[in-house]
Amino acid sequence: MSAFLDALFFQAGYNAALVAVGAALLGFAAGAGGSFLFLRNRALVSDAVAHATLPGVGLAFIVMVALGGDGRALIGLLAGSAISAWIGLLAVEWMVRRTRLSEDAAIGAVLSTFFGLGVVLLTVIQGMSRGRQAGLEDFLLGSTAGMLLQDALLIAGGGLLVVTAIWLLRRPMTLVAFDPAFAAARGVDVRRIDLAMMAVVLAVTVVGLKLVGLILIVALLIIPPVTARFWADRAERVVWIAGVIGGLSGWVGAALSATAPALPTGPIIVLVATGLFVVSLLFSPTRGVTAAMIARRAFQTRVHRRQGLLALARNEPIHDRLTLRILRAEGLLRGDGVATEDGQAACARIARDERRWSVARRLHKDTALTGRYDGLTPIDDVFTADEITWIDTHMLAGGSA
Amino acid sequence: MGAEFVQFSLTPILIGIFAAIACALPGNFLILRRQALIGDAISHVVLPGIVVAFLITGVVATWPMLMGAAAAALVAVFLIEVVRRMGKIEPGAAMGVVFTSLFAGGVLLLEQSDTSSVHLDVEHALMGNLEQLIWLRAEGWGSLLDPVALSYLPPELLRMAVAAALIGALTWLFWRPLKLSSFDEGFARALGLPVRTIGLGLVTAAAVAAVAAFDAVGSIIVIAMFICPPAAARLITNHLGRQVGWSLVFAVLSAILGYVFAGYGPLWLGASNSVSAAGMVAAVAGVILLLACLFGPARHRVGVAAGS
Amino acid sequence: MADLTLLQSAEPLDPASPLAVRGLTVSYGEKPALFSLDATFPVGAMSAIVGPNGAGKSTFLKAVLGLIPRVSGDVSAFGRDVDRVRDRIAYVPQRASVDWDFPTTALDVVLMGLYGQVGLWRRITGAHKTHARACLDRVGMADFADRQIGQLSGGQQQRVFLARALAQDADLFLLDEPFAGVDAATEAAIIEVLKSLKAEGRSVIAVHHDLSTVADYFDHVMLVNLRRIAEGPVQTTFTAETLAEAYGGRLGAVQIDALSLQGA
Numbered sequence: 001m002s003a004f005l006d007a008l009f010f011q012a013g014y015n016a017a018l019v020a021v022g023a024a025l026l027g028f029a030a031g032a033g034g035s036f037l038f039l040r041n042r043a044l045v046s047d048a049v050a051h052a053t054l055p056g057v058g059l060a061f062i063v064m065v066a067l068g069g070d071g072r073a074l075i076g077l078l079a080g081s082a083i084s085a086w087i088g089l090l091a092v093e094w095m096v097r098r099t100r101l102s103e104d105a106a107i108g109a110v111l112s113t114f115f116g117l118g119v120v121l122l123t124v125i126q127g128m129s130r131g132r133q134a135g136l137e138d139f140l141l142g143s144t145a146g147m148l149l150q151d152a153l154l155i156a157g158g159g160l161l162v163v164t165a166i167w168l169l170r171r172p173m174t175l176v177a178f179d180p181a182f183a184a185a186r187g188v189d190v191r192r193i194d195l196a197m198m199a200v201v202l203a204v205t206v207v208g209l210k211l212v213g214l215i216l217i218v219a220l221l222i223i224p225p226v227t228a229r230f231w232a233d234r235a236e237r238v239v240w241i242a243g244v245i246g247g248l249s250g251w252v253g254a255a256l257s258a259t260a261p262a263l264p265t266g267p268i269i270v271l272v273a274t275g276l277f278v279v280s281l282l283f284s285p286t287r288g289v290t291a292a293m294i295a296r297r298a299f300q301t302r303v304h305r306r307q308g309l310l311a312l313a314r315n316e317p318i319h320d321r322l323t324l325r326i327l328r329a330e331g332l333l334r335g336d337g338v339a340t341e342d343g344q345a346a347c348a349r350i351a352r353d354e355r356r357w358s359v360a361r362r363l364h365k366d367t368a369l370t371g372r373y374d375g376l377t378p379i380d381d382v383f384t385a386d387e388i389t390w391i392d393t394h395m396l397a398g399g400s401a
Numbered sequence: 402m403g404a405e406f407v408q409f410s411l412t413p414i415l416i417g418i419f420a421a422i423a424c425a426l427p428g429n430f431l432i433l434r435r436q437a438l439i440g441d442a443i444s445h446v447v448l449p450g451i452v453v454a455f456l457i458t459g460v461v462a463t464w465p466m467l468m469g470a471a472a473a474a475l476v477a478v479f480l481i482e483v484v485r486r487m488g489k490i491e492p493g494a495a496m497g498v499v500f501t502s503l504f505a506g507g508v509l510l511l512e513q514s515d516t517s518s519v520h521l522d523v524e525h526a527l528m529g530n531l532e533q534l535i536w537l538r539a540e541g542w543g544s545l546l547d548p549v550a551l552s553y554l555p556p557e558l559l560r561m562a563v564a565a566a567l568i569g570a571l572t573w574l575f576w577r578p579l580k581l582s583s584f585d586e587g588f589a590r591a592l593g594l595p596v597r598t599i600g601l602g603l604v605t606a607a608a609v610a611a612v613a614a615f616d617a618v619g620s621i622i623v624i625a626m627f628i629c630p631p632a633a634a635r636l637i638t639n640h641l642g643r644q645v646g647w648s649l650v651f652a653v654l655s656a657i658l659g660y661v662f663a664g665y666g667p668l669w670l671g672a673s674n675s676v677s678a679a680g681m682v683a684a685v686a687g688v689i690l691l692l693a694c695l696f697g698p699a700r701h702r703v704g705v706a707a708g709s
Numbered sequence: 710m711a712d713l714t715l716l717q718s719a720e721p722l723d724p725a726s727p728l729a730v731r732g733l734t735v736s737y738g739e740k741p742a743l744f745s746l747d748a749t750f751p752v753g754a755m756s757a758i759v760g761p762n763g764a765g766k767s768t769f770l771k772a773v774l775g776l777i778p779r780v781s782g783d784v785s786a787f788g789r790d791v792d793r794v795r796d797r798i799a800y801v802p803q804r805a806s807v808d809w810d811f812p813t814t815a816l817d818v819v820l821m822g823l824y825g826q827v828g829l830w831r832r833i834t835g836a837h838k839t840h841a842r843a844c845l846d847r848v849g850m851a852d853f854a855d856r857q858i859g860q861l862s863g864g865q866q867q868r869v870f871l872a873r874a875l876a877q878d879a880d881l882f883l884l885d886e887p888f889a890g891v892d893a894a895t896e897a898a899i900i901e902v903l904k905s906l907k908a909e910g911r912s913v914i915a916v917h918h919d920l921s922t923v924a925d926y927f928d929h930v931m932l933v934n935l936r937r938i939a940e941g942p943v944q945t946t947f948t949a950e951t952l953a954e955a956y957g958g959r960l961g962a963v964q965i966d967a968l969s970l971q972g973a
Contacts, residue, residue: 320732361954375745
């Protein structure tokens with residue numbers, strides 16, 4: 001436990017502290033950047049981008065060795081991965097634009113083909129004399145073990161850079177994510193902002209390669225935004241909450257993983273995010289499962305109560321078991337199917353409400369108000385007292401005609 | 402094409418072909434239903450499935466692992482549905498949440514347990530070991546008639562052949578419900594077809610294909626074969642039956658060419674080591690799709706209903 | 710149990726009606742789309758379901774067929790549970806509800822209408838194909854049988870949908886906005902076919918959005934806006950008063966007077 005706290009508060013060594021800072025920054029950038037994709041319903045594009053990095057890593061290694069270098073320089077590998085991921089991204093867009101294939105097919109095609117190419121290149125590298133110790137497999141799942149100081153600095157610096165970019169572009173990006181047509185009308189260059197969003201996603205992927213690996217970086221781009229959606233309805237807030245969730249996952253995950261050798265950084269960070277997601281799914285007050293179940297039950301009760309009372313008001317028999325049970329439980333109906341005093345009063349109220357609504361919908365010109373009629377809303381929720389008096393006058397006039 | 406071919410290349414190529422067929426068949430319908438990435442999700446959760454199976458049984462044996470992988474695939478499909486419905490999350494994002502979480506769990510379990518001593522690792526699940534599925538007992542084409550030699554065929558061959566045959570039979574049997582519910586779900590349900598069961602059956606068939614194939618050929622081929630051959634076939638024809646036929650042609654072509662290029666390509670180029678066959682099969686499938694995107698007679702989107 | 714007496718006292722839905730519902734409530738989440746709706750459609754007639762946008766017209770058809778869950782209510786077709794008479798009901802969904810990019814031909818789509826009779830495994834024979842072509846011919850699409858459906862115009866797609874329903878040889882036809890976004894020629898062709906169905910004693914129920922043609926095309930009308938506003942013969946039901954109640958402020962008084970000639 002104390003080891004965990006040490007790591008959490010950057011007391012576990014310089015490298016570990018840098019990794020924790022880098023993971024937090026990366027998590028924040030991934031959460032916020034991934035939100036833009038998620039809000040445009042394109043979450044899995046990140047999957048194609050991430051898998052498309054692999055051939056770039058392989059090619060970069062081969063090129064660096066061919067140029068007489070070591071081949072393992074992180075900056076070079078990351079540059080290579082960025083180029084091939086960008087090509088993969090363009091391939092997805094090209095297929096969707098130029099052929100009848102839908103985006104999910106294009107994503108799947110690009111990710112499997114590029115990944116296949118990457119694996120081919122990895123086996124080529126293994127056949128090279130220098131390739132045996134290349135350690136490029138680490139890019140699949142990430143590895144912070146034996147990370148050099150300069151690598152840690154690169155990750156922390158890269159994370160900071162992406163967060164800054166998101167901060168600078170936050171307004172146009174949320175605008176485009178929320179409503180592209182409106183953004184275009186406001187003079188925002190939607191295509192350019194789309195590209196900027198993709199660049200952010202790409203940057204997150206590349207920076208995260210070493211830390212969490214190309215398969216799991218997708219998780220950091222998707223899970224925090226989905227989790228944030230449970231806590232906010234407005235686009236800007238989703239972005240920032242997702243950033244915070246991602247940052248928290250990165251920080252806590254990196255600290256946890258520093259406490260024991262068998263706790264790989266990438267999976268731990270992802271599982272912390274998953275934990276936050278599950279809690280949100282179950283317990284979010286507005287969109288959570290628990291809240292939805294309670295609301296559903298209450299709604300059903302309201303429908304059956306109202307239907308039952310309307311039937312009673314019209315002297316029609318009730319034949320629905322649930323309706324009967326609800327009316328009895330609320331003391332509106334006696335065991336033999338006759339309304340109690342309370343029940344009769346409720347019937348009268350509801351019957352009057354229905355008559356008023358019927359008049360209101362006939363006479364009132366404002367469909368925005370009359371359109372709120374849904375069979376359940378009492379009329380006094382929608383109209384003022386004097387309007388209801390006006391409706392009542394018409395009701396009497398209509399009734400006598 | 403003598404004894405050496407039969408010994409070292411025949412069985413891997415056949416296994417590759419069967420795997421490609423088993424995946425491409427359900428892939429056709431997944432693509433038409435805009436569920437192409439279910440295949441991606443399933444192949445990612447194979448890893449946690451086999452790790453859990455190993456932890457429970459304590460042995461690295463084929464059947465427990467296949468069962469574990471199949472169970473994981475179904476759990477993933479179930480969880481995706483739960484997240485999508487209960488959280489009202491769009492399907493792509495729901496998939497992303499579920500398969501990455503399960504994959505992370507699998508990697509963590511793998512690291513936590515002492516499986517490093519046994520042959521069980523991420524790379525194997527991704528890339529398979531197609532090159533090693535050789536038939537050493539064969540002495541030439543005549544061995545195909547020799548019961549003793551036949552009994553030394555790699556077990557993966559029979560398993561994959563059975564899986565391909567099973568999925569082929571199921572596709573043929575359920576052709577009409579699959580087609581109708583993929584095209585017009587409302588009408589299918591009005592006819593009284595159990596649309597949801599059909600959808601689940603399709604995903605289960607995909608899971609069976611993925612699980613049977615991953616051990617031999619790895620997840621990469623699985624994902625590539627779910628998507629690339631059917632997508633390319635869709636760009637060739639506007640007729641469902643012909644689309645499925647073309648997808649099988651492309652799948653078989655990718656399996657053969659991929660294996661040949663991986664095994665002999667480097668030699669032609671003067672290198673000495675062969676490269677990953679699984680990766681090469683996926684890459685060839687991608688090239689076929691690229692060609693279909695450029696030249697397929699039905700590649701363009703036309704006459705999409707304007708809606709009302 | 711006290712429940713039973715009450716259940717027994719409930720009158721059964723009209724067994725002669727091709728479609729009768731009672732207390733039908735459907736909701737999308739918290740928002741009811743139909744509330745406690747009763748309806749009894751006559752046999753051998755053309756009935757329209759009319760109401761403003763979002764009034765629950767399409768929802769009604771879908772709920773009746775069990776395509777979306779009901780919160781409450783009873784539905785009967787020909788006096789029986791819908792599930793037991795599905796082969797007697799043909800459903801024509803909204804054109805926008807399917808993927809027209811699907812790799813299939815017009816003839817193929819019509820053959821799908823035969824799945825109810827042929828079953829899922831028996832062979833489609835030449836006789837079935839002849840029947841399907843005859844159905845295409847009836848809607849004037851015989852020459853387009855082998856076209857991919859995505860290459861057809863909106864009106865032609867609607868005709869193919871109608872041909873598929875014809876192939877089902879049903880007694881009740883449920884059509885969801887059959888005239889939405891189709892050309893005048895197609896509208897005339899469709900109405901011709903529907904009238905011939907009526908002449909054969911079959912029942913047609915269509916969601917309809919064009920108020921100006923209700924009186925020309927239909928015998929029976931149900932006005933809906935969340936609940937049933939009115940239902941009955943067009944002559945007596947399609948009046949200025951019921952229209953005003955269904956559409957509220959959405960239609961001006963002049964429009965309503967112009968539309969409801971018979972009722973006034």
